Amino acid sequence: MKEIIQKDFEIFLGEEVLEHLSAVLIENSYSKVFVLMDTNTQRFCWPLLSPYLVNFFPIVIPDGESSKSLVQAEKIWETLQNNMADRRAVLINLGGGVISDLGGFCAATYKRGIDFINVPTSLLGMVDAAIGGKLGIDFLSFKNSIGLFKHPKYIFIYPSFIKTLPSEEIRNGLAEVVKHGLIDNKSLFEKLSQLEGQAIEKAGNLIFQSLKIKADIVKKDPFEKDIRKSLNFGHTIGHAIETWSLLNDAIPLKHGEAIAIGMICEAYLSYEILGLPLSELEAINAYFTKHYPKYKGALNNDILIEYMQNDKKNDAGFINFSLLKRIGKAKINIHCQEELIVKAIDYYRKNNS
Ligand SMILES: NC(=O)c1ccc[n+]([C@@H]2O[C@H](COP(=O)([O-])OP(=O)(O)OC[C@H]3O[C@@H](n4cnc5c(N)ncnc54)[C@H](O)[C@@H]3O)[C@@H](O)[C@H]2O)c1
Known part of the structure; x- marks a missing residue:
């Protein structure tokens, strides 16, 4: 135990x-x-x-x-x-x-x-x-x-x-496991990338590594004033896409599916703003496009930005992001221009059309 x-x-x-x-x-x-x-x-x-x-x-x-x-x-x-x-x-x-x-x-x-x-x-x-x-x-x-x-x-x-647990619920949770690797532990991400399909159910050690990342972060910053914000990687754009899908789709995206799209977009922002290496952006994009269904709805950039402007994570009127300097190293409180956010959503569209 x-x-x-x-x-x-x-x-x-x-x-x-x-x-x-x-x-x-x-x-x-x-x-x-x-x-x-x-x-x-x-x-x-x-x-x-x-x-x-x-x-x-x-x-x-x-x-x-x-x-x-x-x-x-x-x-x-x-x-x-x-x-x-x-x-x-x-x-x-x-x-x-x-x-x-x-x-x-x-x-x-x-x-x-x-x-x-x-x-x-x-x-x-x-x-x-x-x-x-x-x-x-x-x-x-x-x-x-x-x-x-x-x-x-x-x-x-x-x-x-x-x-x-139904397979879509495994995929739902897996997005958060992957996120923990992306923000804190590159080798966890690499091990997940090598797993066939959703074999996580047989990988109790990966579940443990993932939850330990969350437990350690929460211990350092229980009320999300600082480092706990890194857990929001993928969630600023992801939540906007989740809200869009809830309002527009007969079968809305699950939280994890929306966050997976959010992580692709925010990895792109990380590449543009923090210099995340291109190879790592491509590895993140490849992981999610392989394991998650393509979103078929028509995302509206203006409405998504509007949702992001209402996000409770915002800071002094700015849309607030937690991004990656590299896989395994997150940086919090990053503000981005709207044009760049649109470019990030376009990056997802281009790679998933
Ligand atoms: N408090 C937090 O920090 C935090 C973090 C992330 C998400 N959440 C919240 O968690 C909720 C989503 O959690 P979830 O995805 O576990 O949803 P859920 O609790 O609705 O479970 C998903 C589905 O799986 C079923 N299920 C659960 N365990 C099962 C099992 N072993 N076998 C068969 N079916 C099973 C449930 O009955 C349900 O239908 C949201 O409300 C979200 O806001 C909270």
Whole structure:
């Protein structure tokens, strides 16, 4: 079993972590154990976890982003309250990023905060969403607009959960794994480039390397004042493309697919502004064009820039980027001219038409 022990949280990864979770629950003498899951994780993951738990209260919600809502939050608080959860109760979040964001938010606010434990079941959850303490719900159609920072007490990563994850969900999470390599560890990117298809499910060590990058960055800068911004590489243009696709496409791009396009465009900006070597720009472009579908919609530059101007990461009215000096070395707080952003989107179009 691999471990990362930090001041505020502990992460365990391996095939034996569910057994360890059971021991940790006993050690902490929690008064009651609640388990939040969605309909898919109830079907696929709960049967693997439940043998390790005794005396628990399951809470099942519909799967999908629409559950990251005040309505579901109320239902969770209601279940906690109706079952007389006190401040020594614990909530286990068994699911992807929707479950850890929502469950963490409910636990952190119930009776001014009870412990919660993340057991991520999606690749995105394992390498990203379950770590870092950003919690929240979507409100009035704004994503993550109500929330707070608080770390889970423990994170238990059982890589075998990925076996039942649909392939598009693996691709979704893989974009963040690749991003961690691009901003912090060139050899991780090279190893991923050599993996056939989506074989990440068999590569627990790569999952560990990836999540360790996020955990180390979060430890240095928990509230995203500085180095944590490097995790936004690909996300300024990527989020704009994700919003565009949500509003215009019958089957919108998944977050990871939009971020993959964002990373190609922002690698181009890195080449133009920070002198990222051309060979590295080409390697990044080659990786994503090989593993991610081409976007078929007609992106409108002006509207994308407008979305970027409204991005919450902006700084003093400038569209703010985290870019790459080279693969494995990120630089934060870079402002770019709009014409260059358009050139970067054109670079993606040219290479993917
Ligand atoms: N807090 C953070 O730092 C952070 C970071 C990144 C993303 N997020 C949030 O995470 C969410 C996206 O996370 P996600 O991609 O994990 O989405 P998700 O939780 O909706 O999971 C994706 C789908 O996979 C299913 N699923 C999960 N595990 C499964 C398994 N083992 N087998 C079969 N099906 C399974 C889910 O039921 C769901 O249908 C977004 O709301 C995003 O805002 C948060």
